[in-house]
Amino acid sequence: MGKLDIRNLQKVFADGDRSIVAVDDLYIDVDDGEFLIFVGPSGCGKSTTLRCIAGLETATEGMILLNGDDITRQPPTERDIAMVFQNYALYPHMSARKNIAFGLKMSTDMSKDEIERRVQQTAEMMGIEDLLDKKPGELSGGQQQRVALGRAIVREPEVFLMDEPLSNLDAKLRTTMRTELQNLQQNLGVTTIYVTHDQTEAMTMGDRIAILDGGELQQLGTPLECYYEPANRFVAGFIGSPSMNFFEVEYADSALVHDAFRYELSQATREELVGREGPLTLGIRPESIEIVDAGSSDDSIRAPVSVTEPMGETTYVYVDIGDERYTVTLDGERVVEPGTTLDIVIPEEKMHLFDAKTGETVKSRSVSAATNVDVNARA
Numbered sequence: 001m002g003k004l005d006i007r008n009l010q011k012v013f014a015d016g017d018r019s020i021v022a023v024d025d026l027y028i029d030v031d032d033g034e035f036l037i038f039v040g041p042s043g044c045g046k047s048t049t050l051r052c053i054a055g056l057e058t059a060t061e062g063m064i065l066l067n068g069d070d071i072t073r074q075p076p077t078e079r080d081i082a083m084v085f086q087n088y089a090l091y092p093h094m095s096a097r098k099n100i101a102f103g104l105k106m107s108t109d110m111s112k113d114e115i116e117r118r119v120q121q122t123a124e125m126m127g128i129e130d131l132l133d134k135k136p137g138e139l140s141g142g143q144q145q146r147v148a149l150g151r152a153i154v155r156e157p158e159v160f161l162m163d164e165p166l167s168n169l170d171a172k173l174r175t176t177m178r179t180e181l182q183n184l185q186q187n188l189g190v191t192t193i194y195v196t197h198d199q200t201e202a203m204t205m206g207d208r209i210a211i212l213d214g215g216e217l218q219q220l221g222t223p224l225e226c227y228y229e230p231a232n233r234f235v236a237g238f239i240g241s242p243s244m245n246f247f248e249v250e251y252a253d254s255a256l257v258h259d260a261f262r263y264e265l266s267q268a269t270r271e272e273l274v275g276r277e278g279p280l281t282l283g284i285r286p287e288s289i290e291i292v293d294a295g296s297s298d299d300s301i302r303a304p305v306s307v308t309e310p311m312g313e314t315t316y317v318y319v320d321i322g323d324e325r326y327t328v329t330l331d332g333e334r335v336v337e338p339g340t341t342l343d344i345v346i347p348e349e350k351m352h353l354f355d356a357k358t359g360e361t362v363k364s365r366s367v368s369a370a371t372n373v374d375v376n377a378r379a
């Protein structure tokens, strides 16, 4: 069992005569066995939240419950929680075997034989049996990270906390380790919170994502919910790569009016927007934009191409509309030259609208409509 409840957590740091609210009123229930990702830009409070859960920082306000027990003020060693750090934090003078065994030696009264058995078993699981007698300095980054993970796993904790554990690895190894970590988490079934600023890791690894900004929770949901039904403009811009395009428009007389275009809305969308006249932000993902033949549609927008980035399977095309640059994702087989002009269309069913002032979502897509999955029909 590893049910973790974060209740109105607040952490304030004193910085001279200033105070920094690193985490603000965070309320998240993490289910037993869940893989939860914390994602957000640098300084949004991810690491501080993790450190409060581990007991490395003391919460200013709020509570942290593990299986219903209040652990907010418990010392780290008494919490049944293991943390894996970005820099591995291995003891350089100890072999991998000793590094993995260290926590068990310090926090349990296990016999030497039992510790050795557990270390061996964990090393086999992590594929590092041959490295056990080497010191960290003799290991590659990926191997050190496996040892660091082994050190957390061997303790069989209720909760794993992982703070950007893959960010020191090269891109290829990172992708491999990402899948391995997912498999490992599923096999062990241990509740895991994983911090990253990489939205690809956030989308692909976890059961749910908690998106933070400025110490505040912006949205808690499955990757697809956050992608198709973002709670606000911040989430819409943060999740998805390349990022969603945003146009500042004015809603008046049944149309969205931009300096470079006028977009007539359907009756159904107008009904959703009753009472919303005035400034709105229109959002459209790069892959949702359609290209039409020149002059074939009254609704198309002329978009001069400034730069193209062929990625192989897809090509990112950067176009200029008004004073802003926007991204269109095209099939890689379609060749577009810089200097030419595209006629682009924003399909209404894929459009997002946000309150221009607060950023709150006014209209979004729906996961079930977008993916043909009836979310409510899931058992």
Ligand code: ATP
Residues within 6 Å of the ligand: 013, 014, 015, 020, 021, 022, 040, 041, 042, 043, 044, 045, 046, 047, 048, 049, 197
């Ligand atoms: P990163 O992705 O860069 O690691 P983060 O989302 O993990 O960022 P935190 O490290 O949790 O962010 O920091 C949140 C805020 O709290 C930042 O403004 C940071 O400067 C501040 N902060 C963190 N630790 C301390 C500290 N010990 N003293 C003062 N301010 C701190």
